[in-house]
Amino acid sequence: MSSSEKNTLHDLLNNDSFIAWVMSNFKTNDGYWSSFEADLNKSEKAVFNKAVNILKKLKTLNIDDYKSNLSEDFIKKQYDKLIDDYNTTVVKKSKVFKLNSLLKYAAVLVLLISIAGLVFFTNQSNKNLASNLVETNYNPSELLLQTPDNKYYVISNVKAESLLDENGVKVNIDTEGISFMYTENSKSVDDAKYRVIVPKDKKYLVTLIDSTNVELNSNTTITFTNSVNTKERHIDLEGEAFFDVTHDEKRPFIVQSSDLKIQVLGTEFNVSNYKANGYTSTTLIDGSINVSNQQGESKIIKPGSQAKLLHNQGHLIVKKVNVQEAVSWTTNRMIFENETLENIIQKLNVWYPEKFILNDENIKKYRFTGTLKKQNDLTHFLQMLKYTQGISYQINDDEVTLFFE
Template sequence: MSPSEKENFQRLLKKYVRNESTEIELEELFNYIKLQNHPNDILDVTEVLKNVKEFPEMDPEGRDRILKSILQTPQIKVTARNPKRNYWKYAVAAIFIGLFVWNNSSDKLLVLPVSESTPLQIPDEKIIFTQSNGVISLIDDSTDRTLYNDKGEKVGEITGKFFKDVSVGKDSQVKVTAYNSVYVPYGKTFELVLFDGTRVLLNAGSTLVFPSSIVDEKRQVYLDGEAYFDVVHNATNPFIVKANDLNIKVYGTSFNVSNYGEDIYSDVVLVEGSVGMYSGNPSNEIRLSPGEKGSFSKKDRIIDKRVVPTTLYTSWINGELVFRNATFESIVKKLERHYNVKINNQKASLAEITFNANFGKEPLEKVLAYLNRIYEIEYTINGNEIIIF
């Protein structure tokens, strides 16, 4: 970026922070961000902070929270990354100037403009933790961060792929529904301890939306994907997992929920304790006993249950994959999530075959070699894509 371009970029960014940009100036600013290849040339964060502090419509508590969060990370620059994937539906927008996003690996603060025409772009490999106040943390194995609310109060700690809620929500009731969320990309898992001590392990390709306190006398979370729950019993304030149209009411228990969007069933496997499953009217609840799997048909909205070996459904917790009479299509989906790859199956006849296999913490190459040796499946590897023929 030349000195004149840098000066113009700074002018545009300052006007954007103050909410004084014209449509033409906004378009010019976004083009600068998209084309920028030298992040160190972009406006220093201290200059941005000065403008943020002067922004007349910003709430003082929100401004202080931004300032306090920024001061935790030294030598921050404002930068932008090339868009890779759109996780807009998982983000909560901070409405004043965009989104402030922490990128731990590069020690940067990303200022990302957000609107329907400019959705949030986030690197594929990062776990995305979004606080209810709109602050987003991008998480990897080296992340070590303390989270604060708008009042500057400590509410959580992130260490690597682990989050612990340290807010005071355990003994409080709130009327305002404020939820955090975490998205786990393919190839990753993430563990959380919620405000009540409940532990949740999220599998790859999953999103969990959860509160930091009891809301309307309930502890209610929302799951898209797969998670293993170890729930702290509280008879007064029931724990409920909402998996789209399926509700799982928990009675102090350990269980696995699989609710991926592309699957035709949402499955609940009970390891110990007791849960109830229902869709619509709670009076139609079906109780599970330990060792049972309840399957909710998304099409027919019917719940069936049967006895299963629970380890088949919980092996992923230990980084393992276990298949019993599994269709090749279901195996492909799990391999894609587990290893963060794209598998292109060009051999239609495989769809008619069921497979049995146990894979520990094996690299993908060994898994493919096994399938080739035992089932004579031919394949080629092209970067991040596996082609089966």
């Protein structure tokens, strides 16, 4: 094998995208690597196939044989042995084993050993997660995951867990979010639904099976499946979420709220669907979306615009808006631009559990412009009302009364 072929082999074995392609049975990143393979000549194709076979071989390694013996020498020997098994020529061993070389070998071997040993980690994680099993979804202060077998797990304090669901989908959970990944044993079941439930005063990131990121605001629930065989990707939303959708022109992404249907191919947008607000809105950051109501009215929304549907009306209203105001919650802020106190209180109810009582109807009409940071407690906002507008407040347990003195 020539030096250039050796370099190509090592490059492939240290390419995250290539590894993911092989490990997913040629599903992940398939468009790129299938095209890449088709353009290779005969000798390049031989090297390419050797890299594929080496990764397949690594998948068969037994985790019990390696999990306590990952020394530098062991890692390099195993890596070299695998290449020798396919009659390739490895670089002659030098007296000094450089750190960057170690990292190259270790990156491939450790990553693939961990995947080969997925069942081991799954068994351990299931034991830990089982202790978080609850009987119902009524846990108003906890983050909850509902699995396709209709079990509810508290995931608020899960620091780092990996498990396989009953359909072979790998689920990674930590304090910041949850992600779903296909494995070689995954089955695509169209009606196997997951539900993530976020309580007040929390946010959570969900990475779907297609790598779409969905950031959930407080008091929000999404329901979805992990199917890749359906003609469309579908999510049901209650609350508010920001979507960064992975482009797939063959499978449109659809968000269904209580009364709006938003269809996209790949873009960034926000959907707010809190019942207490009296409306559903979607604000487009980038790309293009199609919004339709239950009466069949449909509109194409462009970046910087918002479509709003009042719950007591059926007509879609589209207008230009400050998109930063719509998505400010993703950075733990609320931005108000000449907004009534009545509307502001609706937003505060997403963050804070207290109930607001207005002793004077005129208070609702007061308008404000400014920014509120989530790390500041509610008293900070109430003090601002008092000293800038003369609106006093009284706190009794979980109630806040606003009044003029």
